Amino acid sequence: MFNAIVRAETLQDTLDSVGVLVDECKIHLEEGGLEIRAVDPANVGMVDLSLDSGAFESYDADGGLVGVNLVRLQDIADMADNDQLVHLELDEETRKLHISVDGLEYTLALIDPESIREEPDLPELDLSATIIVEGQDIDRAVTAADMVSDHIELGVEETAEIFYIDAEGDTDDVHLELEREDLIDLVVGPASSLFSLDYLQDMDRAIPKNAEVTMELGEEFPVKMHFDIAEGDGSVTYMLAPRIQSN
Amino acid sequence: MFNAIVRAETLQDTLDSVGVLVDECKIHLEEGGLEIRAVDPANVGMVDLSLDSGAFESYDADGGLVGVNLVRLQDIADMADNDQLVHLELDEETRKLHISVDGLEYTLALIDPESIREEPDLPELDLSATIIVEGQDIDRAVTAADMVSDHIELGVEETAEIFYIDAEGDTDDVHLELEREDLIDLVVGPASSLFSLDYLQDMDRAIPKNAEVTMELGEEFPVKMHFDIAEGDGSVTYMLAPRIQSN
Amino acid sequence: MFNAIVRAETLQDTLDSVGVLVDECKIHLEEGGLEIRAVDPANVGMVDLSLDSGAFESYDADGGLVGVNLVRLQDIADMADNDQLVHLELDEETRKLHISVDGLEYTLALIDPESIREEPDLPELDLSATIIVEGQDIDRAVTAADMVSDHIELGVEETAEIFYIDAEGDTDDVHLELEREDLIDLVVGPASSLFSLDYLQDMDRAIPKNAEVTMELGEEFPVKMHFDIAEGDGSVTYMLAPRIQSN
Numbered sequence: 001m002f003n004a005i006v007r008a009e010t011l012q013d014t015l016d017s018v019g020v021l022v023d024e025c026k027i028h029l030e031e032g033g034l035e036i037r038a039v040d041p042a043n044v045g046m047v048d049l050s051l052d053s054g055a056f057e058s059y060d061a062d063g064g065l066v067g068v069n070l071v072r073l074q075d076i077a078d079m080a081d082n083d084q085l086v087h088l089e090l091d092e093e094t095r096k097l098h099i100s101v102d103g104l105e106y107t108l109a110l111i112d113p114e115s116i117r118e119e120p121d122l123p124e125l126d127l128s129a130t131i132i133v134e135g136q137d138i139d140r141a142v143t144a145a146d147m148v149s150d151h152i153e154l155g156v157e158e159t160a161e162i163f164y165i166d167a168e169g170d171t172d173d174v175h176l177e178l179e180r181e182d183l184i185d186l187v188v189g190p191a192s193s194l195f196s197l198d199y200l201q202d203m204d205r206a207i208p209k210n211a212e213v214t215m216e217l218g219e220e221f222p223v224k225m226h227f228d229i230a231e232g233d234g235s236v237t238y239m240l241a242p243r244i245q246s247n
Numbered sequence: 248m249f250n251a252i253v254r255a256e257t258l259q260d261t262l263d264s265v266g267v268l269v270d271e272c273k274i275h276l277e278e279g280g281l282e283i284r285a286v287d288p289a290n291v292g293m294v295d296l297s298l299d300s301g302a303f304e305s306y307d308a309d310g311g312l313v314g315v316n317l318v319r320l321q322d323i324a325d326m327a328d329n330d331q332l333v334h335l336e337l338d339e340e341t342r343k344l345h346i347s348v349d350g351l352e353y354t355l356a357l358i359d360p361e362s363i364r365e366e367p368d369l370p371e372l373d374l375s376a377t378i379i380v381e382g383q384d385i386d387r388a389v390t391a392a393d394m395v396s397d398h399i400e401l402g403v404e405e406t407a408e409i410f411y412i413d414a415e416g417d418t419d420d421v422h423l424e425l426e427r428e429d430l431i432d433l434v435v436g437p438a439s440s441l442f443s444l445d446y447l448q449d450m451d452r453a454i455p456k457n458a459e460v461t462m463e464l465g466e467e468f469p470v471k472m473h474f475d476i477a478e479g480d481g482s483v484t485y486m487l488a489p490r491i492q493s494n
Numbered sequence: 495m496f497n498a499i500v501r502a503e504t505l506q507d508t509l510d511s512v513g514v515l516v517d518e519c520k521i522h523l524e525e526g527g528l529e530i531r532a533v534d535p536a537n538v539g540m541v542d543l544s545l546d547s548g549a550f551e552s553y554d555a556d557g558g559l560v561g562v563n564l565v566r567l568q569d570i571a572d573m574a575d576n577d578q579l580v581h582l583e584l585d586e587e588t589r590k591l592h593i594s595v596d597g598l599e600y601t602l603a604l605i606d607p608e609s610i611r612e613e614p615d616l617p618e619l620d621l622s623a624t625i626i627v628e629g630q631d632i633d634r635a636v637t638a639a640d641m642v643s644d645h646i647e648l649g650v651e652e653t654a655e656i657f658y659i660d661a662e663g664d665t666d667d668v669h670l671e672l673e674r675e676d677l678i679d680l681v682v683g684p685a686s687s688l689f690s691l692d693y694l695q696d697m698d699r700a701i702p703k704n705a706e707v708t709m710e711l712g713e714e715f716p717v718k719m720h721f722d723i724a725e726g727d728g729s730v731t732y733m734l735a736p737r738i739q740s741n
Contacts, residue, residue: 072419075394079387103425104387106394109418140573140598147569147600171603172566178597319666322641326634350672351634353641356665 002029002064002090005057008080008101013208013229014051015077017236019070020202021045026113027068029061029090033234039120045199046120048237055233057085066090066097067111073099076106122239127216127224128189129156131163133178135204135211135227141165141176142204145197148172151243152200154217155192167197184212191217193242203238220244249276249311249337252304255327255348260455260476261298262324264483266317267449268292273360274315276308276337280481286367292446293367295484302480304332313337313344314358320346323353369486374463374471375436376403378410380425382451382458382474388412388423389451392444395419398490399447401464402439414444431459438464440489450485467491496523496558496584499551502574502595507702507723508545509571511730513564514696515539520607521562523555523584527728533614539693540614542731549727551579560584560591561605567593570600616733621710621718622683623650625657627672629698629705629721635659635670636698639691642666645737646694648711649686661691678706685711687736697732714738 014034018025021040028035033052039045053059080086080101089098099106145152148169155164163183165176180186203225207213211227225238261281265272268287275282280299286292300306327333327348336345346353392399395416402411410430412423427433450472454460458474472485508528512519515534522529527546533539547553574580574595583592593600639646642663649658657677659670674680697719701707705721719732 072394076391079391102387103423103429104391105422105424106391107420107422140596144570144573144598144600147566173601175599175601176597177599182597319641323638326638349634350670350676351638352669352671353638354667354669 001060001062001092002066002088003058003060004088005059005085006055006088007057007082008077008084008086009082010051010055010230010234011077011086012074012082013206014049014234015070015074017049017206017229018047019074020206021047022117023069023071024111024116025068025070026116026119027066029064029066031061031063033059034061037119037122039117040199041117043120044196044241045203046122046239048122048239049234051230051234055230064090064092065113066095067113067116068097068108069111072108076108079104122237123222125216125218125221125224127191127218127221129191129217130185130187130189131156131178131215131217132184132186133163133213133215134184134209135207135213136209137176137178137182138207138213138225139204139209141174142197142200144174144176146201148174150197151194152197153192153194154215154223156186156188156190156217158188158190161186161188190219193217193220193223194244195223195240196243199240203240206236248307248309248339249313249335250305250307251335252306252332253302253335254304254329255324255331255333256329257298257302257477257481258324258333259321259329260453261296261481262317262321264296264453264476265294266321267453268294269364270316270318271358271363272315272317273363273366274313276311276313278308278310280306281308284366284369286364287446288364290367291443291488292450293369293486295369295486296481298477298481302477311337311339312360313342314360314363315344315355316358319355323355326351369484370469372463372465372468372471374438374465374468376438376464377432377434377436378403378425378462378464379431379433380410380460380462381431381456382454382460383456384423384425384429385454385460385472386451386456388414388421389444389447391421391423393448395421397444398441399444400439400441401462401470403433403435403437403464405435405437408433408435437466440464440467440470441491442470442487443490446487450487453483495554495556495586496560496582497552497554498582499553499579500549500582501551501576502571502578502580503576504545504549504724504728505571505580506568506576508543508728509564509568511543511700511723512541513568514700515541516611517563517565518605518610519562519564520610520613521560523558523560525555525557527553528555531613531616533611534693535611537614538690538735539697540616540733542616542733543728545724545728549724558584558586559607560589561607561610562591562602563605566602570602573598616731617716619710619712619715619718621685621712621715623685623711624679624681624683625650625709625711626678626680627657627707627709628678628703629701629707630703631670631672631676632701632707632719633698633703635661635668636691636694638668638670640695642668644691645688646691647686647688648709648717650680650682650684650711652682652684655680655682684713687711687714687717688738689717689734690737693734697734700730
């Protein structure tokens with residue numbers, strides 16, 4: 001059983017956060033809210049999302065699991081205005097999801113969850129540095145880095161208490177340094193890892209410019225990026241595997 | 248003789264209404280206003296447009312007929328701001344149309360009307376149901392239907408007093424139901440016909456979102472859609488032939 | 495030595511004015527400001543630009559010469575908001591330009607000036623007519639002309655005191671006449687020359703719509719177009735060679 005009403009913008013933000021990594025996903029319809037975990041086909045980027053029942057105008061679920069075509073579902077959600085209410089209702093028998101907005105009803109065939117790539121286990125990592133930074137700073141660095149390179153280094157200079165982003169191209173370089181005062185918070189520790197810019201760009205697209213992003217970093221370890229959606233009633237965690245240092 | 252001045256927006260709306268179906272058309276320069284009738288190359292969609300002299304700032308004509316390249320004329324009209332005045336003057340001798348906006352004069356070679364597809368006779372149809380609906384409701388249904396199918400059913404449920412739009416795809420469906428209270432007006436009668444979505448999309452593009460569209464429907468009959476332009480000084484009627492029911 | 499701070503918008507306008515003609519250029523870092531002269535690969539369009547030190551928040555230079563990839567530099571400048579300050583600093587040893595905006599540092603490899611097309615000598619021309627016209631009038635004429643032709647005639651009717659722009663296509667024509675009262679100023683003289691529309695479109699893209707453009711014209715002579723940037727602290731002069739009259 002699943003029957004819920006949610007603002008279109010909340011649904012859009014939720015779907016976009018996952019849709020930057022995968023085209024299909026499993027959605028857990030838990031009593032307390034929705035839960036989605038997915039990993040991209042290359043096993044490099046993961047997303048762990050929860051959207052609490054409090055993010056909904058009304059919410060009723062008892063623990064089902066559905067598989068959805070995210071691209072299609074995003075198209076439907078994008079048709080609604082931000083403030084319009086979207087009614088979602090699962091038909092258990094036909095395995096279809098009824099989505100209605102202001103009289104318009106869309107019947108979406110679900111996908112057998114068995115046919116969707118298995119959900120990843122998010123590894124417990126002991127990451128030594130924590131940086132809390134505005135989404136727009138990530139966006140600026142990623143956009144600039146893309147002009148010169150296809151990979152990017154994230155790190156912390158412990159003594160100077162600086163978070164840095166570095167991209168080295170064949171001729172040109174991009175470097176962003178954010179001091180403690182430019183950041184929302186910083187816990188220093190040995191941290192420096194290289195990442196694929198493609199993945200970071202995908203994740204960046206889903207991070208609101210005004211979000212407080214909690215980034216956890218280590219030495220040649222994955223990066224975790226966490227931010228809230230739905231005014232705190234939902235949360236997204238991305239994890240991105242490092243590339244092997246090229247230098 | 249033809250010499251007229253019209254607001255750019257009125258001219259743009261007029262040309263767009265016809266331009267969604269054909270690239271060239273004949274324009275009758277009647278004493279009381281302009282008249283255009285045209286049918287698309289496949290004989291599926293027709294348009295019947297009139298723009299009364301009252302829609303113009305000044306208007307002088309005595310019954311001529313010209314053939315025009317609509318695409319070119321739309322490009323010229325689109326260069327002007329909505330509120331700018333467009334001066335149209337026919338040079339009978341050279342068979343050219345002089346179009347001037349704020350000092351800029353465009354000389355458009357006309358097309359021999361004989362070389363343009365013959366104007367259609369709009370059949371008198373006795374359509375049993377009449378629905379008056381906002382342009383934006385048509386737009387929503389057509390946009391959603393396009394995600395799942397290439398055809399669309401329009402119909403009326405007589406006892407429930409409901410106007411519905413249905414699109415059935417291979418896996419997903421779209422359904423819009425509008426009750427009497429969601430409509431501007433409704434006259435029920437047996438009505439259900441299937442249409443090509445391509446044509447309805449073209450017509451939808453020319454229907455203002457805030458227009459009151461009078462739709463006449465029958466059982467496997469063409470649909471007629473009528474709306475005003477130029478603040479009531481002009482009117483557009485589309486007629487679209489049905490597809491054979493696939494079920 | 496070169497070390498300067500400038501508003502992003504001023505830098506963008508400067509680079510765009512040159513970038514419509516060439517992809518690389520030499521920049522003279524004079525004590526009094528920047529100077530750029532460039533000619534397009536076909537030797538048809540030239541630009542002469544100066545940006546005085548007064549256009550900068552701070553400016554320090556002693557006469558160096560650098561070669562830059564304009565496309566890359568435009569991309570960097572475009573990342574900043576109009577009002578953000580851009581810090582430019584030349585590293586003489588590495589021959590790299592450090593560009594920083596709000597903590598983000600971009601290191602741009604310079605190009606050997608010897609490898610860039612030689613700067614043109616701007617010929618002294620005795621052009622008989624001078625027209626001062628708004629940028630938006632040039633824009634309208636060029637946009638309309640592009641619908642019908644690939645060349646455009648600029649001229650002055652001396653007795654009528656009219657500046658005209660003419661484009662003749664195979665079937666359609668475009669004509670713009672601006673009388674003395676439609677112009678900011680007019681000095682009549684024998685003037686009528688034909689130009690490639692491609693080049694004029696490129697230059698038009700860089701001319702602000704609200705700029706006062708001083709145009710100097712002769713009989714089958716190049717046209718000079720002059721306008722200010724940076725609120726008068728910078729100036730751009732385009733010169734465009736005429737095409738041979740086709741009629």
